[in-house]
Amino acid sequence: MSLTTDDVNKIAYLARLGINAQDTESYTANLSNMLNLVAEMSSVNTDNVAPMAHPFDTTQRLRPDQITEGNQRDNFQAIAPQVEEGLYLVPKVLD
Amino acid sequence: MTIHTKTLKQLSQDLQAGEYSSQELTQVYLTRIQQHSALNSFISVTETQAIASAKQADALLTAGNASLLTGIPMAHKDIFCTQGVKTSCGSKMLDNFIAPYNATVVDKFNAAGMISLGKLNMDEFAMGSSNETSFYGPAYNPWADNTVPGGSSGGSAAAVAARLIPAATGTDTGGSIRQPAAFCGITGLKPTYGRVSRYGMIAYASSLDQGGPMAQTAEDAALMLQTMAGFDAKDSTSSEQAVPDYSASLNDSLKGLKIGLPKEFFDEGLNNEMAAAIETAVNEYKKMGAEIIEVSMPNLKLATAAYYVIAPAECSANLQRMDGVRFGHRCDNPEDLNDLYIRSRGEGFGPEVKRRILVGTYALSAGYYDAYYIKAQKIRRLITEDFTKALETVDVIMGPVTPTPAFDIGEKTADPIEMYLADIYTIAVNLAGLPAMSVPAGFIDNKPVGLQIIGNYFAEAKLLNVAHQYQQVTNWHQQMPQGFE
Numbered sequence: 001m002s003l004t005t006d007d008v009n010k011i012a013y014l015a016r017l018g019i020n021a022q023d024t025e026s027y028t029a030n031l032s033n034m035l036n037l038v039a040e041m042s043s044v045n046t047d048n049v050a051p052m053a054h055p056f057d058t059t060q061r062l063r064p065d066q067i068t069e070g071n072q073r074d075n076f077q078a079i080a081p082q083v084e085e086g087l088y089l090v091p092k093v094l095d
Numbered sequence: 096m097t098i099h100t101k102t103l104k105q106l107s108q109d110l111q112a113g114e115y116s117s118q119e120l121t122q123v124y125l126t127r128i129q130q131h132s133a134l135n136s137f138i139s140v141t142e143t144q145a146i147a148s149a150k151q152a153d154a155l156l157t158a159g160n161a162s163l164l165t166g167i168p169m170a171h172k173d174i175f176c177t178q179g180v181k182t183s184c185g186s187k188m189l190d191n192f193i194a195p196y197n198a199t200v201v202d203k204f205n206a207a208g209m210i211s212l213g214k215l216n217m218d219e220f221a222m223g224s225s226n227e228t229s230f231y232g233p234a235y236n237p238w239a240d241n242t243v244p245g246g247s248s249g250g251s252a253a254a255v256a257a258r259l260i261p262a263a264t265g266t267d268t269g270g271s272i273r274q275p276a277a278f279c280g281i282t283g284l285k286p287t288y289g290r291v292s293r294y295g296m297i298a299y300a301s302s303l304d305q306g307g308p309m310a311q312t313a314e315d316a317a318l319m320l321q322t323m324a325g326f327d328a329k330d331s332t333s334s335e336q337a338v339p340d341y342s343a344s345l346n347d348s349l350k351g352l353k354i355g356l357p358k359e360f361f362d363e364g365l366n367n368e369m370a371a372a373i374e375t376a377v378n379e380y381k382k383m384g385a386e387i388i389e390v391s392m393p394n395l396k397l398a399t400a401a402y403y404v405i406a407p408a409e410c411s412a413n414l415q416r417m418d419g420v421r422f423g424h425r426c427d428n429p430e431d432l433n434d435l436y437i438r439s440r441g442e443g444f445g446p447e448v449k450r451r452i453l454v455g456t457y458a459l460s461a462g463y464y465d466a467y468y469i470k471a472q473k474i475r476r477l478i479t480e481d482f483t484k485a486l487e488t489v490d491v492i493m494g495p496v497t498p499t500p501a502f503d504i505g506e507k508t509a510d511p512i513e514m515y516l517a518d519i520y521t522i523a524v525n526l527a528g529l530p531a532m533s534v535p536a537g538f539i540d541n542k543p544v545g546l547q548i549i550g551n552y553f554a555e556a557k558l559l560n561v562a563h564q565y566q567q568v569t570n571w572h573q574q575m576p577q578g579f580e
Contacts, residue, residue, distance in 0.1 A: 008453065015411060015456040016418075016433065017449060018441020027453065033512050034454050040400040041470050044477065051472035052479060054302050054332070055288040055528020061331055075195045081425035088420050091431050 002032045098123050099258040100575065103167055103315040106261060110156055110166045117152040117166030121145050121210050124168045128212060128259045131579065136234045136244075136254035138173045139181050140213040148210045155208060164318060165208030171264045172251050173214035174221055175201050175306070176295040184297045185217040185229040185247075188417050188424045188443030198295025199327045200264060200306055207322045212260060216250030219445045220414065221271055221299045223247050224514050225507065228447040233504055236279060237576040238542055242501045245275030251309045252279035256543075257579040262310040262319055266296060268303045269402055270496070270521025273533035276309055277496035277545020280535045282562065282572060283309045284316045287553050288528035289334035291320075292327035300409035301332075303402075303525040312572055313534065313562035317341035320555060336553055344556045345563040350384035352561065355489030359395045360520060366499045372544045373495050376536040379568055380493075380561075388489050392481035397474050398523035399515055404458050404471035405526070410448075411455030417443060450511060479527040486551045491561055495520055496533045496545035520547060530555050534562045535571035543571070 008028045012019045019027060073086060082089040098120065101109070110117060125142055145168070152166035176182045176194035178201075183189045197205070204211065216234040218226055226249025227233045234250040236242040237257040244253040248265030252275030255263050265272040267285035276283025284307045291306040298304060308319030321341050327333040354377065361370055377387060419425040419439025426442055429435035444452070458467035485492060498517060507514040524531045529549055536546035546565070550558045566572050 003457075011453050011457050011460070013437075014460060015452050016436035016440060017444070017452055017456075018437040019449065020441075023446075027450065030450050030511055031453055031457070033510075034403055034450070035457075037512055037515065038400045038404050038458075038467065038471075041397060041404075041474055044394065044397060044474065046470060046473035046477070049473040049476050051469050052476035053472055055479075056332075056334075063328065072195065076421070079191075079193055079195060079422045081419060081422075090420055091429050091435055093432055 003028055003035070099127055100580070101261065102311050103164065103261050103318050106167050107163050111161065117149040117156065117210060118146065120166065121149040121168050121212070124212055124260055131257055131259055134235050134237060134253050134257055134259070135232055136216055136250040136257070136259060137170070138183055138185070138214045138216050138231050138250070141180055141211060144180070145210050145212050152208050152210060162207055164322060166210065168210045168212050168260055169204065169262050169264070170212045170215050170251070170254060170260045171201060172217050172248050172266055174217060174266050174297045175264060176297070177201050177211070177214065180214065182214065182297070183230070184221070185219040185231065186443065186445065186448070187230045190230065190424065192423055196295060199292035199329060200296065200323050203322050215248070215254055215263060218247035218249065219448050220297070220410070221247040221266060221268055222410070222447050222451055224270070224274060224518055225502070226250065227504065227508055228445055230445060236501050237579050238280060239501065241504050242542070243278065243504055245278035245501060247271040248275050248309060252276055252281055252283070255279070255281045255309050255311065256576060258575065262308060262315055264306060264323070265309045266304060266306045267525065268299050268406060269525050270518045272307050272309060273496050273521050273531060273545065273547060274518065276533040278501035278543065280543030280571065280574060281309055281311060282313055282316050282535065283307065283533045284320060284555065284558065285524065285531050286320065286324065286555055287334070287530045289332050290530070290553065290555065291323045292325070292330045292333050294327055294329040298413040300406040301413060302409060303406060313532070313559050313566055314342070314345060317345060317559045320559070334553070339556050341556050341559050344560045347560050348384070349380065349561065349564050352380070352385040352491070353489040354380055354385050354387050355390035355485050355492040356387060357390050357392045357395065357485065357492060357494060359392050360494035364498050364519065365495060368539045369495050369497070369499060369544060372537040372539065373493070373546060376546045376565070377493060379565060383564060383568070390485040390489060390492065392485060394474065394477040394481050395523050398478055398526060399519055401471040401474040401478065401526060402522045403454065403515060404467045405475065407451040407455030408458050408468050409455070411452045411459065414448070414452055419443070447511065475526045478523050482523070482527045482529060490550070490557065492549040494547050496547040500539045500542035500544060524549055528552070530558055532558045532562050534565060535574070536569070537571055
């Protein structure tokens with residue numbers, strides 16, 4: 001399986017991941033190699049095998065709907081890049 | 096006997112007997128950390144907090160209110176959140192991240208009275224097998240010049256091997272406790288998935304990640320695991336199974352123990368000297384009355400392929416939270432929201448993390464999901480069935496941890512695939528969620544060799560027993576790297 005630099009740029013955009021233009025070629029080669037490694041999987045027939053998402057086939061544990069956490073907004077926002085009046089600031093989304 | 100060569104058990108006895116104080120002990124290790132800073136095993140050293148905690152521990156010891164581990168220094172892999180202390184996960188992305196809360200594992204060690212001396216170096220976001228992907232530069236293997244300590248818990252392994260701390264925490268997603276333990280000649284245990292809380296342990300691949308102890312001996316690993324293990328309501332995948340007394344069965348006899356050797360572990364990929372070292376170790380078990388049985392795990396060879404779909408897929412989802420908005424690195428002067436995300440992540444992540452996010456994003460994207468992700472999950476089941484079938488006839492499975500001893504810095508960085516393939520013996524265990532240990536079992540060219548012992552679900556006590564008995568008849572685990580004695 002071989003990817004093109006266009007494929008990699010598209011995947012990088014889906015992941016919102018900046019890649020320097022001069023590195024695109026090497027990421028393309030790396031990713032193609034990884035996909036070749038992964039292609040080994042097709043050597044085994046898995047038609048009647050159920051996918052295993054997790055080491056244990058358990059269901060999500062439920063708990064009573066009670067408040068267990070206090071408000072820690074100030075604590076959490078103390079490490080944020082930019083906040084104002086309790087809000088996280090990002091560049092303008094709507095004009 | 097100098098203090099720093101002592102095990103947790105010996106340090107505990109000395110502290111309880113008042114041979115020295117926790118403050119004196121803490122100072123011994125802080126001095127060693129400073130003396131051997133060239134190993135680059137620590138990302139942060141928290142001297143002030145350590146001295147304050149040691150003072151409190153001494154008060155408890157004097158009052159007779161101390162527990163077994165009270166006052167003994169240790170350190171955490173920098174993947175565990177430590178309140179008020181930088182928790183970088185080895186990444187530029189979190190270089191400015193002061194964790195606002197403690198991981199459950201950190202809380203548990205604090206409650207036990209252990210003294211954290213700081214945060215240990217690691218591959219960026221635990222993605223790597225050599226500690227070379229760390230934003231802070233590689234940690235070095237104390238056994239040989241210019242040699243990797245393994246990864247991703249490379250700083251933990253290097254620091255324990257050099258006795259800069261008597262024990263440490265690590266995490267293991269594809270071998271990240273066992274492989275560095277093997278490369279550095281220490282004892283490492285990856286518990287059953289769900290045995291140790293993942294709360295506050297920065298997620299890489301959530302269905303594979305598991306924290307565990309890295310120590311000098313199996314006996315010490317038992318003490319560490321006793322503290323770490325147990326149900327945690329804050330982790331939805333935490334097991335409710337009761338935690339046994341891991342020290343109670345250490346001295347059980349191994350007579351009649353059934354050891355499975357998967358023939359796939361000993362094929363052409365394995366270095367001859369490594370094969371010989373493992374055979375010698377297995378012979379020790381024969382002498383102790385164990386029975387050796389060949390087992391077959393035909394799907395083992397697909398573990399690396401399945402892992403490099405599942406782990407990147409989960410990582411691409413987990414690492415979406417690093418977006419430059421709420422914490423971590425943010426780029427300068429973003430033009431718009433997309434630019435903020437793209438540049439913050441582009442600048443904050445290193446190449447290996449980017450490779451895995453890209454592969455994971457691709458594998459999960461429309462049109463490829465079934466071919467990659469679902470296929471990998473089906474293979475995961477086949478591999479798990481290989482293990483469960485083998486473990487119906489044997490008590491433990493043994494083999495090498497790695498195909499070769501530690502490699503040179505830079506030796507495998509040019510070709511990431513070569514690095515991935517070196518994890519062939521450890522990865523399958525994570526896919527199955529089983530517990531496994533790495534135990535020092537000799538040397539090749541003065542570099543340590545690790546014996547891997549894999550057990551059934553929640554059979555950590557059995558693994559520790561099997562490892563401890565080996566350490567009663569061998570002294571590999573007591574060897575010290577030159578210059579660190």
